[in-house]
Amino acid sequence: MAERDLAKVAAVVGVGHSDWIGDHARVRAGGKPHDSNGYGAVAFREALADAGIDRSEIDGLIVGPTTSYERIGELLGLNVRWGGQADAMLGIIEACMAIRSGLAEVVALVYGNDQRSAAISYGGAEAMGGNMFLSYVYHAPWGFTSQGALYAMMFRRYMELEGLTEAELGEVAVAQRLAASKNPNALMRKPITVEDYLNSAYICEPLHLFDYCLINDGGVALIVAEAGRAKRMSARSVPIHGVGRSDLNAGATSLEPRLFDYYRPAQQQAAEQVFAMAGAGPSEMSALQVYDSFSCHIPLALEGYGYCRTGEAGRFMREHGISLAKGLPVNTSGGHLSESYMQGWNHQVEAVRQMRGECGARQVPDCRFVHYSSDVAGKAVSIIYGK
Amino acid sequence: MGLSQRVLTLYDQPMWDSIEQQRFALQHCDDCATVRYPPGPICPHCLSLAASWKPLSGRATILSWVVFHRQYFDDFPPPYNSVAVQIAEGPIVVSNLIGDEPDGSWIGAEVEFVYRRQGERMQHAVRLLRSGPVAGGSDQTAP
Numbered sequence: 001m002a003e004r005d006l007a008k009v010a011a012v013v014g015v016g017h018s019d020w021i022g023d024h025a026r027v028r029a030g031g032k033p034h035d036s037n038g039y040g041a042v043a044f045r046e047a048l049a050d051a052g053i054d055r056s057e058i059d060g061l062i063v064g065p066t067t068s069y070e071r072i073g074e075l076l077g078l079n080v081r082w083g084g085q086a087d088a089m090l091g092i093i094e095a096c097m098a099i100r101s102g103l104a105e106v107v108a109l110v111y112g113n114d115q116r117s118a119a120i121s122y123g124g125a126e127a128m129g130g131n132m133f134l135s136y137v138y139h140a141p142w143g144f145t146s147q148g149a150l151y152a153m154m155f156r157r158y159m160e161l162e163g164l165t166e167a168e169l170g171e172v173a174v175a176q177r178l179a180a181s182k183n184p185n186a187l188m189r190k191p192i193t194v195e196d197y198l199n200s201a202y203i204c205e206p207l208h209l210f211d212y213c214l215i216n217d218g219g220v221a222l223i224v225a226e227a228g229r230a231k232r233m234s235a236r237s238v239p240i241h242g243v244g245r246s247d248l249n250a251g252a253t254s255l256e257p258r259l260f261d262y263y264r265p266a267q268q269q270a271a272e273q274v275f276a277m278a279g280a281g282p283s284e285m286s287a288l289q290v291y292d293s294f295s296c297h298i299p300l301a302l303e304g305y306g307y308c309r310t311g312e313a314g315r316f317m318r319e320h321g322i323s324l325a326k327g328l329p330v331n332t333s334g335g336h337l338s339e340s341y342m343q344g345w346n347h348q349v350e351a352v353r354q355m356r357g358e359c360g361a362r363q364v365p366d367c368r369f370v371h372y373s374s375d376v377a378g379k380a381v382s383i384i385y386g387k
Numbered sequence: 388m389g390l391s392q393r394v395l396t397l398y399d400q401p402m403w404d405s406i407e408q409q410r411f412a413l414q415h416c417d418d419c420a421t422v423r424y425p426p427g428p429i430c431p432h433c434l435s436l437a438a439s440w441k442p443l444s445g446r447a448t449i450l451s452w453v454v455f456h457r458q459y460f461d462d463f464p465p466p467y468n469s470v471a472v473q474i475a476e477g478p479i480v481v482s483n484l485i486g487d488e489p490d491g492s493w494i495g496a497e498v499e500f501v502y503r504r505q506g507e508r509m510q511h512a513v514r515l516l517r518s519g520p521v522a523g524g525s526d527q528t529a530p
Contacts, residue, residue: 124460126389140391141393141510143455143462144453152453153471157471160451160492202454203456254479259450259451259471
């Protein structure tokens with residue numbers, strides 16, 4: 001299998017994103033700088049400039065789930081020989097697969113989302129995503145709605161059975177806000193304390209306001225190229241050393257994999273695959289980026305990916321630490337909670353910038369590997385970036 | 388904002404009819420006895436298409452609970468709870484606990500299904516077993 005895996009087949013040569021802070025201010029003032037296509041287009045220009053390549057070099061295109069594949073290709077003038085639609089994490093895996101197979105050599109990944117200005121709702125009668133994930137809408141007759149509530153239900157059980165306290169969960173929001181305070185692109189930069197966290201309002205108890213991601217407009221784009229060509233294109237290319245995936249679908253709507261397993265089996269399988277492919281384990285990761293629509297993704301990922309033992313995430317976060325100040329640096333940009341809610345796309349940008357050493361005050365020293373993981377609705381995906 | 392809505396596929400309708408009659412029923416697989424929730428066209432365990440609608444025992448155990456402090460539906464002013472219960476027949480069902488609440492953790496509390504009107508529809512809720520008189524539940528009907 002080894003000769004067919006995806007290790008170091010491809011590298012990221014360019015990253016770009018829209019002006020999250022400026023656009024958020026404009027949207028909050030009642031403006032609408034762009035629609036989803038526009039944000040994607042802005043991000044693509046940035047990524048292309050960051051890569052330092054001409055558009056004509058691109059022969060593959062993946063667009064995020066929020067925009068039309070053809071319309072993005074049309075707007076950006078991209079005729080390609082391979083393409084598709086995917087979320088951030090699967091988009092990167094698919095780009096690696098296309099490059100491995102020779103169907104494409106330089107793939108642009110483009111995402112734009114006007115979720116704030118379009119008043120997209122992730123709960124209630126018009127809950128987004130219900131056509132794809134039945135659990136998002138099925139329990140509405142009992143008032144049970146929103147992805148936050150699904151994670152609150154899951155994590156309440158974990159907290160009760162494993163003894164993780166609210167103050168320990170608060171370590172996530174505090175650590176990520178500390179990171180955001182050192183990130184000029186982050187929307188929420190004022191540091192908070194565990195006390196601030198505990199004093200913040202519940203949204204769906206036991207989750208507080210600070211456990212929830214932001215909702216903002218924006219776009220992200222990445223350029224992924226065949227590894228050899230990437231080196232010739234850019235001295236700052238960041239190779240992808242491993243990918244992993246494992247999906248839990250059985251019992252998804254009736255919540256069995258959430259409430260009985262906290263998605264752990266999927267994370268463990270994805271971990272086994274990604275660490276084997278990269279030839280490195282959790283102790284060798286310099287930083288961890290976790291898809292954090294809610295803070296509780298972090299303790300569950302710490303356990304699922306083997307950064308700490310099962311049931312010990314609370315103590316790990318409190319004693320070992322998960323911040324730039326102490327322990328394992330997690331979500332070094334501030335993540336979805338404090339930087340920008342770009343549905344996993346901004347985590348890839350941060351991973352690349354950390355590997356390049358471009359992160360200034362929030363730079364993790366001697367970055368060797370950055371590990372990304374997500375477990376959205378029990379679909380565990382993992383990517384390791386390296387030298 | 389809008390009212391809370393049911394998902395009513397072809398397969399859900401018989402379940403909601405059973406709830407309207409205050410006899411919550413689900414499909415039991417004719418081949419392996421697995422109980423389906425949500426209702427559906429096939430048994431995820433053995434892939435049998437054959438199933439029979441049978442009333443449930445009405446007994447369940449609380450696995451987890453949340454309390455909403457934000458309003459998402461016109462017909463659910465906060466605060467209110469939602470509970471995930473494992474029914475005696477196996478699957479996990481989301482409902483609302485009405486009446487007395489457990490002291491401390493709700494996990495492991497044994498409950499029974501009861502029925503109440505939510506706007507124009509009848510739907511299930513759960514109530515603690517071995518608890519005293521239900522408080523503040525004037526609109527619910529005992530099974």
